[in-house]
Amino acid sequence: MADTVSDHTNSTVLDVDAVRRDFPILSETVYGKPLVFLDSGASAQKPRQVIDAMRHCMEHQYSNVHRGAHYLSAATTDAFEQARDRVARFLNAASPDEIIFTSNVTAAINLVAHAYGRAFLKAGDEVIVSEMEHHANIVPWQLLAEATGVVLRVAPVEDDGSFRIERFAELLNDRTRLVSITHCSNVLGTNVPAKEVARLAHDAGAKVLFDGAQAVVHGPVDVQYIDADFYGFTAHKLYGPSGLGVLYGKLDILNSMPPFLGGGDMIDKVSFKGSTFKEAPHRFEAGTPAIVEAIGLHAAINYVADIGFDAIRAHEAGLRDYAHERLSAIDGMRLIGTAPDKAAIISFLVDGLHPYDVAAVLDRQGVACRVGHHCAEPLMDRLGIIGTVRATLAMYNTKAEIDVLGEAIEKAKKMLA
Numbered sequence: 001m002a003d004t005v006s007d008h009t010n011s012t013v014l015d016v017d018a019v020r021r022d023f024p025i026l027s028e029t030v031y032g033k034p035l036v037f038l039d040s041g042a043s044a045q046k047p048r049q050v051i052d053a054m055r056h057c058m059e060h061q062y063s064n065v066h067r068g069a070h071y072l073s074a075a076t077t078d079a080f081e082q083a084r085d086r087v088a089r090f091l092n093a094a095s096p097d098e099i100i101f102t103s104n105v106t107a108a109i110n111l112v113a114h115a116y117g118r119a120f121l122k123a124g125d126e127v128i129v130s131e132m133e134h135h136a137n138i139v140p141w142q143l144l145a146e147a148t149g150v151v152l153r154v155a156p157v158e159d160d161g162s163f164r165i166e167r168f169a170e171l172l173n174d175r176t177r178l179v180s181i182t183h184c185s186n187v188l189g190t191n192v193p194a195k196e197v198a199r200l201a202h203d204a205g206a207k208v209l210f211d212g213a214q215a216v217v218h219g220p221v222d223v224q225y226i227d228a229d230f231y232g233f234t235a236h237k238l239y240g241p242s243g244l245g246v247l248y249g250k251l252d253i254l255n256s257m258p259p260f261l262g263g264g265d266m267i268d269k270v271s272f273k274g275s276t277f278k279e280a281p282h283r284f285e286a287g288t289p290a291i292v293e294a295i296g297l298h299a300a301i302n303y304v305a306d307i308g309f310d311a312i313r314a315h316e317a318g319l320r321d322y323a324h325e326r327l328s329a330i331d332g333m334r335l336i337g338t339a340p341d342k343a344a345i346i347s348f349l350v351d352g353l354h355p356y357d358v359a360a361v362l363d364r365q366g367v368a369c370r371v372g373h374h375c376a377e378p379l380m381d382r383l384g385i386i387g388t389v390r391a392t393l394a395m396y397n398t399k400a401e402i403d404v405l406g407e408a409i410e411k412a413k414k415m416l417a
C-alpha cells in the first residue's frame, strides 16, 4: 500500500482548518445549513486519505489474500499484512501475530467470551465489568454466564461519572478470573486508569480485557505499558471504515485458546478424521477478511499519527472545556459525566425537555448529535435517567460549532417550552 502522504506536520498544535479540508463530508449542508457533525462517538467521518487508499486498492491491487499464486493476490496479502503490522505498532504490541482482525469491537469481545471464556472459565468464576459498559461488553458475558454459570460482577461509577479504583478493587477476590472493562466511556467520557486496573486484576490472578472503542481515538494506547491481556477497538470510530475491528491478545494466551469460528484460512490441515489449526492470528480469522477495510484502517492510523496525539489531545481538551463552559451557561442544563480529565464526549439533558425533542430541534439546525441510551441502558438506570443527548467532539470540530450547538439548544428551549 502507498503510505498516505500528508501535509500536516506532527506538532502540538492542530490546524483544524487543514484537518477539516481532509474530510470531504464536513463541507456538506443539511436542511440548507452547514453540517455540524457531533456524532463521531457513534462513527467518525473519513478523511480522503482513507477513501483514497481504499479506492486505490480496489482500482489497482484487489484480490483475495493468503490464497492465490498470482501477482495481485501476493500484493494484496502484503498490503493486508502491512496493515496488521501498522496496528501492532499503533498499540505497541510485541508482535503483529498478536493482532486479530475481526468485524468490529463487538466481535472482538465475543471472540474472547467464546474462545477464552468457554475454554477457561467455569461455574462460580467471576467476570468483572463496570456500570458504564457499552452493551457490547455486557451481553457477551451474560451469554457466557448462562452457558457456563460464570458470575458477572459490576464495578460502580460515581454520580459525576468518575471511576474510583478503590471501589473496583473491593470486587476482586480469588474467584475473579477476568476483568472486562471500558478504557473510556462512550457516554460519560470517563477514562479508566487501565494500568492500575490491570495491575490489580493480575494481582488477583485474573486476566484483563479493555474495550478501547473510544480510548484509541482520543489518546495513545500502549498495550505493553498497560499490561493488557486483551484489547479491542473498532476501525470506524478511528476515522477508518466500518466492518473491521481489532482484537489484541498476548500471544501465549491467544495460542492457548481454541478457535471460535471454523472455516477457511484458519486451519493447518483438514480431514474428516479431524482438523488442526494455525497459530494466532490466523487461527481466529476464518474466512475472507475485510481486506479493503484493513487497508483503510492502515491509512486512518497513518493519518492520526501524522497529526499526532499531542495535538489531538490538546485540541480536544480545549473543545471539551469550552463546551462545558458554553453549555453550563444555559439555564436548566445538566451535564452528565464530569469526571476529571474526561474525553471530549459531552452528554447532557435540559430540564423539562425530552432528549429526543431536543435532538430533533438540533437536527433541523444542522447539528448531528446522538440521543438515547447510547447502548448503555444499565448506566442510564444507574443514573436514573432515560437517556441523554450526546455531542462528541472530534479532532475536526471547532469552538464555532460548539457555539452553533449552544444556540440550537437555546432555540430548542424556546420552541419546546
Ligand SMILES: *Cc1c(COP(=O)(O)O)cnc(C)c1O
Pocket (backbone or CB within 6 Å): 041, 042, 104, 105, 106, 107, 134, 136, 137, 182, 184, 185, 186, 211, 212, 213, 214, 234, 236, 237, 245
Ligand atoms: C461503539 C462502541 C462499541 C461498539 O462498537 P462496534 O463497532 O459497534 O462493535 C463498544 N464499546 C464502546 C465503548 C463503544 O463506544
